[in-house]
Amino acid sequence: MTAQVEIRNVSKVYERGNQKLEVLHSIDLDVEQQDFIALMGPSGSGKTTLLNLIGGLDSPTAGTLTVSGQRIDNLGESALARWRAATVGFIFQFYNLLPMLSAQKNVELPLLLTRLSAAQRRRNAAIALELVGLSDRASHKPTELSGGQQQRVAIARAIVSDPALLVCDEPTGDLDRHSAEEVLTLLQQLNRQHGKTIIMVTHDPKAAEYASHVVHLDKGTLVEQVERQA
Amino acid sequence: MKYLHLIWAALFRRKTRTVFTLLSVLAAFLLFGMLDAVRTAFTAPPSAAGVSRLFVGSRVSIIQSLPQSLLPQIQALPGVDEVTYANWFGGYYQDPKNVNVMFQIAIGPQYLDMHPEFVLPPAQRKAFDETRAGAVIGDTAARALGIKVGDRIPIRGSIFTNKDSGETTWTFDIVGIFKAAEEKQRGFENQLLFRWDYFDEGRAFGEGTVGWYIVRVSDPGESEKVAAAIDALSANSDHETSSQTEQAANLAFMKQIGDIGLIVGAIMAAVFFTLILLTGNTMAQAVRERIPELAVLKTLGFTNRSVLGLVLAESVLLVVLGGAIGLALAQVMLPGLNAASGGRVNFPPIGASTWLLGLALMVGIGLVVGVLPALRGMRLRIVDALAGR
Ligand SMILES: Nc1ncnc2c1ncn2[C@@H]1O[C@H](COP(=O)(O)OP(=O)(O)OP(=O)(O)O)[C@@H](O)[C@H]1O
Numbered sequence: 001m002t003a004q005v006e007i008r009n010v011s012k013v014y015e016r017g018n019q020k021l022e023v024l025h026s027i028d029l030d031v032e033q034q035d036f037i038a039l040m041g042p043s044g045s046g047k048t049t050l051l052n053l054i055g056g057l058d059s060p061t062a063g064t065l066t067v068s069g070q071r072i073d074n075l076g077e078s079a080l081a082r083w084r085a086a087t088v089g090f091i092f093q094f095y096n097l098l099p100m101l102s103a104q105k106n107v108e109l110p111l112l113l114t115r116l117s118a119a120q121r122r123r124n125a126a127i128a129l130e131l132v133g134l135s136d137r138a139s140h141k142p143t144e145l146s147g148g149q150q151q152r153v154a155i156a157r158a159i160v161s162d163p164a165l166l167v168c169d170e171p172t173g174d175l176d177r178h179s180a181e182e183v184l185t186l187l188q189q190l191n192r193q194h195g196k197t198i199i200m201v202t203h204d205p206k207a208a209e210y211a212s213h214v215v216h217l218d219k220g221t222l223v224e225q226v227e228r229q230a
Numbered sequence: 231m232k233y234l235h236l237i238w239a240a241l242f243r244r245k246t247r248t249v250f251t252l253l254s255v256l257a258a259f260l261l262f263g264m265l266d267a268v269r270t271a272f273t274a275p276p277s278a279a280g281v282s283r284l285f286v287g288s289r290v291s292i293i294q295s296l297p298q299s300l301l302p303q304i305q306a307l308p309g310v311d312e313v314t315y316a317n318w319f320g321g322y323y324q325d326p327k328n329v330n331v332m333f334q335i336a337i338g339p340q341y342l343d344m345h346p347e348f349v350l351p352p353a354q355r356k357a358f359d360e361t362r363a364g365a366v367i368g369d370t371a372a373r374a375l376g377i378k379v380g381d382r383i384p385i386r387g388s389i390f391t392n393k394d395s396g397e398t399t400w401t402f403d404i405v406g407i408f409k410a411a412e413e414k415q416r417g418f419e420n421q422l423l424f425r426w427d428y429f430d431e432g433r434a435f436g437e438g439t440v441g442w443y444i445v446r447v448s449d450p451g452e453s454e455k456v457a458a459a460i461d462a463l464s465a466n467s468d469h470e471t472s473s474q475t476e477q478a479a480n481l482a483f484m485k486q487i488g489d490i491g492l493i494v495g496a497i498m499a500a501v502f503f504t505l506i507l508l509t510g511n512t513m514a515q516a517v518r519e520r521i522p523e524l525a526v527l528k529t530l531g532f533t534n535r536s537v538l539g540l541v542l543a544e545s546v547l548l549v550v551l552g553g554a555i556g557l558a559l560a561q562v563m564l565p566g567l568n569a570a571s572g573g574r575v576n577f578p579p580i581g582a583s584t585w586l587l588g589l590a591l592m593v594g595i596g597l598v599v600g601v602l603p604a605l606r607g608m609r610l611r612i613v614d615a616l617a618g619r
């Protein structure tokens with residue numbers, strides 16, 4: 001069985017003027033289907049950079065990236081955009097909901113890029129909101145929701161078009177313990193019951209416990225891979 | 231269309247700013263509507279009839295009258311097809327304030343035939359011919375003063391005393407309401423025309439004179455020659471005439487007030503230039519604030535091109551929204567302005583061509599204003615924008 005994510009010899013170099021900064025050094029990593037990976041490491045070690053490469057938000061300087069059987073390191077801008085829409089759900093530390101839109105409309109956003117009718121979009125978004133337990137907040141604007149609720153709306157948005165892969169950058173970094181646990185339980189449920197492959201960046205060892213593997217990154221290099229019995 | 235709610239939400243993210251911007255767009259297009267009406271009113275091309283009609287007035291002053299004895303002499307000139315005459319009455323209906331709402335003119339027998347631009351139903355025309363005290367009134371004036379066919383109205387004159395009553399008040403039977411043949415001739419509709427015989431036999435002085443003659447020439451190409459021949463009839467008399475085609479008279483008038491089209495164009499260019507700077511600044515600011523949101527849209531799979539389209543659509547919507555309200559406002563305000571001026575100005579209503587030009591300008595300005603912010607949104611790198619770089 002092929003891995004969901006295959007990272008081979010991936011490097012990322014940022015150039016500022018004539019300064020070159022190699023943030024990732026020849027990374028090799030496989031993530032199996034339906035795996036739940038926690039990506040840990042000190043600040044500045046390149047976690048976000050790696051996650052963005054896996055999610056197709058940026059392209060590597062060298063190496064190959066294959067996600068769900070598709071080489072993405074050499075895709076053009078619009079092909080990559082279409083690929084993201086179909087394959088990946090994103091969850092960020094600061095939720096990144098559109099402030100002017102209701103929870104329902106935020107969740108419907110990814111569906112605008114599909115051929116679904118308005119009624120189907122409404123229905124699918126309602127199902128996603130139901131799954132995260134926020135059906136009763138569908139008409140609320142982000143500012144009318146707590147941080148934990150906003151993050152659950154963001155999760156609903158990430159899963160509404162049913163992607164195989166979820167990438168999460170410190171999804172509980174801005175939440176209190178209780179809300180963080182709710183969000184992590186939800187992610188675990190999506191992984192176990194709905195078969196989503198999840199890659200989650202976190203600083204919090206407690207959060208990492210929800211994952212089945214922990215991957216450590218230090219100064220742009222993978223240091224160890226800890227097997228965890230979940 | 232499914233993106234409309236997205237564009238709308240983006241537009242009203244900052245309500246106050248958007249409302250102020252909308253107001254300035256609205257004001258600009260209100261002005262555009264008004265000024266275009268001015269331009270249309272002043273640059274309306276002369277009617278076809280205007281080219282073959284000569285206006286024959288006193289050379290000395292337009293208030294100086296001409297002897298009626300000129301009539302057979304003019305008629306006898308070669309190239310003259312038809313002649314009629316008219317006289318200014320200079321009165322008002324009910325209230326001196328109405329003096330400019332409706333002008334009264336006594337007209338000779340052929341006058342209506344020679345002015346096809348006054349459109350009168352045949353039955354009303356017949357009634358006019360059969361009623362000695364009959365008068366026909368323009369639609370605009372009739373509406374403004376609430377006068378209907380069948381009304382018997384008193385007009386208080388300021389010059390002519392009526393022999394029978396010994397007063398300056400004359401009574402007319404309204405037998406018809408005429409309309410201008412074309413929208414741009416609506417200015418003619420502020421007249422009341424009444425019969426020469428009623429006027430001439432009723433007036434206590436001035437018999438045997440007319441205010442001016444209107445001459446139709448059989449060949450418009452000969453009108454200069456005919457005009458010269460008419461003026462020669464009274465050369466060196468105490469009633470010298472000055473003859474011109476109506477078109478020439480119009481052109482001379484327009485030269486006097488300058489090139490209205492150019493002036494209007496210059497004003498509008500200045501207004502739209504300011505509008506572009508102002509709205510452009512608003513859009514730039516709006517997009518700068520929303521960079522992280524645009525990055526989120528891209529993250530979700532919106533392409534660079536769709537982000538470009540969204541921002542352009544937003545700026546076009548902004549200008550079209552404000553502009554359409556402004557132009558609609560001009561449309562409803564113009565008739566009010568005409569009425570409030572008591573007939574002194576008579577702007578034509580805003581027509582389809584003004585709307586088309588206006589809409590083209592709105593879309594054009596929207597695109598110009600949106601292009602830089604849209605390019606910025608299109609070019610933003612997701613990872614940088616998400617990290618706030
Ligand atoms: N666009 C960029 N241009 C230049 N340098 C960059 C850019 N993006 C990231 N970096 C640098 O790359 C390094 C890794 O950044 P990254 O955001 O991946 O770290 P991180 O592990 O996610 O850190 P944190 O835990 O603080 O989020 C940092 O030193 C950062 O300054």
Ligand SMILES: [Mg+2]
Pocket residue numbers: 047048049169
């Ligand atoms: Mg990070």
